[in-house]
Amino acid sequence: MSPIDQKAEQIREWIGEPLHDERPTFDGLGRYRTFMARDGMPASIHWHPRHGTYEVHGAIRRHWEALGCERGPLGFPTSDEHDLEDFGKTIGRINHFERGAIHWLSNTNACCAFPPNLEAPPPIVPKDYLETARKEIAAWEAQGPGFVSRVGDAVLWPAQRAAEAMVPASVQESATKAVHAILTNLGDVAQRTVPGNKLRETIAKRLTHLPDPANPSAELWARDKQARISWNVHVGLAAAEGAGTGAVGLPGLVADIPAFLTITLRQLQEMAVIYGFDPDAPEERDYLLHVLRTGGAGDRKYKLEYLLVLKQVEELLLRASLRNAAGQLAARELSKFSLVATLRQLAHTLAVQLTKRKALQMIPVIGAVVGGCFNAAFIHDVANAGYHCYRRRFLQNSGILPA
Numbered sequence: 001m002s003p004i005d006q007k008a009e010q011i012r013e014w015i016g017e018p019l020h021d022e023r024p025t026f027d028g029l030g031r032y033r034t035f036m037a038r039d040g041m042p043a044s045i046h047w048h049p050r051h052g053t054y055e056v057h058g059a060i061r062r063h064w065e066a067l068g069c070e071r072g073p074l075g076f077p078t079s080d081e082h083d084l085e086d087f088g089k090t091i092g093r094i095n096h097f098e099r100g101a102i103h104w105l106s107n108t109n110a111c112c113a114f115p116p117n118l119e120a121p122p123p124i125v126p127k128d129y130l131e132t133a134r135k136e137i138a139a140w141e142a143q144g145p146g147f148v149s150r151v152g153d154a155v156l157w158p159a160q161r162a163a164e165a166m167v168p169a170s171v172q173e174s175a176t177k178a179v180h181a182i183l184t185n186l187g188d189v190a191q192r193t194v195p196g197n198k199l200r201e202t203i204a205k206r207l208t209h210l211p212d213p214a215n216p217s218a219e220l221w222a223r224d225k226q227a228r229i230s231w232n233v234h235v236g237l238a239a240a241e242g243a244g245t246g247a248v249g250l251p252g253l254v255a256d257i258p259a260f261l262t263i264t265l266r267q268l269q270e271m272a273v274i275y276g277f278d279p280d281a282p283e284e285r286d287y288l289l290h291v292l293r294t295g296g297a298g299d300r301k302y303k304l305e306y307l308l309v310l311k312q313v314e315e316l317l318l319r320a321s322l323r324n325a326a327g328q329l330a331a332r333e334l335s336k337f338s339l340v341a342t343l344r345q346l347a348h349t350l351a352v353q354l355t356k357r358k359a360l361q362m363i364p365v366i367g368a369v370v371g372g373c374f375n376a377a378f379i380h381d382v383a384n385a386g387y388h389c390y391r392r393r394f395l396q397n398s399g400i401l402p403a
Contacts, residue, residue, distance in 0.1 A: 003053040004033050004045045011055060014038050015045075026071055046070070051078050051098070060095045060102045063111035074100045074113060087228070125210060129217035130400060133224070133391060140388040141307060175354065178258035180347035186265060186285050194269045194279060202226055203274065216400065224391060227274045231383040234267035235376050242375030256375075257354050264379050268292060268386045275390040276397075282340075283320070283331075287313055289339040289346065295385030296350070296378065313337050314393055321397075354378075 001009075004022055008015055016036045025032055030048035037043040043057030054077040056064055070076045075098030084094040084103050092105040104111045107126075126132065206222040241259055268288050269279040277284050290310045297303035316337070319330035339346050395401035 003047045007045050007053045048076050051076050054080050059104050059111050063102050125217045125221045137388045137392050175257045175351040176348045179351040196273045199273050223274050227387050230270045238263045238379040239376035260375050267383050271386040271390045275394040286338050286340050291386050291389050295382035
């Protein structure tokens with residue numbers, strides 16, 4: 001049995017009957033055979049010693065055939081047709097070839113070939129993307145406490161409360177000093193660690209790959225995609241850091257909080273850059289602290305209270321950007337909401353909150369699991385807040401969403 005016959009047996013349920021015997025490919029090295037698939041459309045199986053045995057069928061095959069099949073710019077197939085996914089959602093089908101690929105999108109029922117220098121086919125921004133973003137922002141605003149609070153209160157409550165009582169006062173004092181130092185030097189952290197230019201270049205590159213970059217949804221889509229990548233990267237970093245420091249118990253807890261907080265702040269600073277804001281500007285540092293406080297809120301009451309203040313700050317920041325008397329007045333009013341002025345109090349509150357939540361890290365070995373899980377969950381909650389707050393500001397500044 002030839003490789004083509006073996007492949008036909010594997011997909012017998014849909015490939016149908018052959019239309020002719022195996023024939024040589026144009027270079028004389030491979031073989032192919034055409035079938036009439038059960039959907040009434042031609043399908044073909046191709047074998048080549050350099051690439052293997054693969055099938056091509058349906059709309060993708062028609063497009064490949066129009067380009068000249070293996071004689072054309074794409075060459076021989078190097079994969080079977082399979083699902084094309086975007087953020088875990090199937091949006092079509094794709095075949096890979098020697099020098100590129102052809103994808104078919106279910107929402108447009110159209111095929112498009114793309115060259116090998118692109119890592120993925122040109123994305124299609126949904127027409128209702130702006131409306132979807134509005135709904136996502138509203139849904140986040142209405143949510144209760146994040147994963148950290150729910151799990152900490154419902155699952156770990158008994159053991160956690162017992163561990164809290166064992167946290168030495170010196171540990172909380174050291175944590176407060178470390179947190180205060182990090183918050184005080186927030187701008188230095190951004191300058192040293194946030195790859196601002198690289199992030200901007202990546203977003204610009206994403207826009208050039210869009211078939212309709214002038215679409216009002218396109219820029220938000222490009223920024224959102226980069227934000228989600230940053231989000232996932234920092235969750236992984238925080239989890240690894242928490243597991244490493246948690247494995248050694250109490251000494252690790254002392255080292256973990258400043259390192260973990262630095263990762264969290266860096267993530268928010270990247271969010272700011274991604275949506276077009278300068279995290280080193282004094283007013284943006286203050287805004288970032290408001291986002292941090294909101295994302296880390298322990299219950300719904302505090303989240304809604306902090307969110308109300310956050311929206312007032314956003315409105316003032318938008319007005320302060322105007323070069324007129326109203327803008328100057330708004331800039332002065334911003335000082336009423338400044339968290340920088342009460343930085344020591346904020347540092348103490350945050351340090352106490354983190355120390356209590358991470359109290360079980362004092363137990364060696366078990367602390368690795370607690371540290372990794374808590375860090376990942378906490379930064380997920382804060383990144384979620386940053387994602388929706390900065391995209392909301394972007395939409396407001398663009399005039400798409402009312403302030």
